[in-house]
Amino acid sequence: MVLMTAIIRLSTQTEQQRHENSRLQSQIATLQGEIDKTEQNALLETAQKDGQRSKAVSYLADIQSKLKRINEYMSKRGLRNISFRKLNIDEKPKSETKLYADFNNYLDRLVTTIAYTPMGYPRLSSFTSFFGSRGNPFDFGGSEFHPGIDFSGHKGDPVKCTASGRVIFAGRAGGYGNCVKIRHNNNIETWYGHLSKINVKEGQRVDVGQLIGKVGSTGRSTGPHLHYEIRKNGQPVNPKQYLSLNL
Numbered sequence: 001m002v003l004m005t006a007i008i009r010l011s012t013q014t015e016q017q018r019h020e021n022s023r024l025q026s027q028i029a030t031l032q033g034e035i036d037k038t039e040q041n042a043l044l045e046t047a048q049k050d051g052q053r054s055k056a057v058s059y060l061a062d063i064q065s066k067l068k069r070i071n072e073y074m075s076k077r078g079l080r081n082i083s084f085r086k087l088n089i090d091e092k093p094k095s096e097t098k099l100y101a102d103f104n105n106y107l108d109r110l111v112t113t114i115a116y117t118p119m120g121y122p123r124l125s126s127f128t129s130f131f132g133s134r135g136n137p138f139d140f141g142g143s144e145f146h147p148g149i150d151f152s153g154h155k156g157d158p159v160k161c162t163a164s165g166r167v168i169f170a171g172r173a174g175g176y177g178n179c180v181k182i183r184h185n186n187n188i189e190t191w192y193g194h195l196s197k198i199n200v201k202e203g204q205r206v207d208v209g210q211l212i213g214k215v216g217s218t219g220r221s222t223g224p225h226l227h228y229e230i231r232k233n234g235q236p237v238n239p240k241q242y243l244s245l246n247l
C-alpha cells in the first residue's frame with residue numbers, strides 16, 4: 001500500500017518538479033563532496049599542527065636541558081641554582097602561552113643572575129701572579145698567600161667590572177692601594193686593587209663591563225698591574241673558576 005502510494009505520487013510529478021528534484025540532488029552531491037574535502041583538509045591541518053607541536057615540544061625539552069646545564073655550571077662556581085618548577089612539557093599543558101611565559105620568566109632570572117655573577121676578565125692581559133701560595137715579592141725566600149690573580153698592565157689601562165652590582169668601597173685600602181670593591185649576588189664581591197685612578201663612587205650601581213678605574217701601582221705593589229680578587233661569604237676564592245664558563 002505504501003509502495004503503491006509512492007508510485008502514484010511519483011507518476012503525478014510534473015516535469016518541472018522532476019527537474020527541480022535532480023537539480024537539488026546534484027547540489028546536495030556537490031555540497032557533500034565539499035564537506036568531505038573540508039574534512040580532509042581539517043584532518044591534514046591537524047596532522048601538520050601535531051607535527052609542528054611535537055617539534056615544538058622537542059625544542060622545549062632541548063631548551064630545558066640546556067638551562068639545566070647552565071645551572072650546573074653556576075653551581076660549580078658555588079652559585080645557588082636558580083630553582084625552576086619542573087615544566088611538564090610531555091603532557092599537554094593547559095595553556096601553551098603559560099608554558100612559554102614560564103620559560104620566559106626563568107630566562108629573565110637567568111639573565112639577571114648571569115649579569116650579577118663575576119665572569120671573565122677585568123682586563124684582557126696575561127697573568128703575572130695566580131691565586132694561592134707564592135714567593136713573597138718583597139721578601140726574597142719567604143712565601144705568602146696571594147688572595148687573587150694579578151693581571152699585567154700599564155698605568156692608565158682601563159679596568160672593567162666583571163659583573164653588575166653596587167660599589168661598596170672606593171678609596172685607599174692599605175696594601176691594596178686605590179681599591180674598588182663591588183658587591184654582586186649570592187654574597188659575592190669583586191675587588192680591584194693598586195689602581196692609579198678610581199672612576200666610581202661608593203654606593204653607585206655598576207653594569208657588567210663598566211669602566212671602574214685605571215691600572216696603577218698604588219699600595220703594596222712592585223709595578224703597575226691589576227690585583228683582581230673574588231670574595232664569597234667574605235673569603236677569597238680562586239678567581240680562575242670565574243674566568244671562563246668551561247671549567
Ligand SMILES: [Zn+2]
Binds near residue numbers: 129148226228
Ligand atoms: Zn695581587
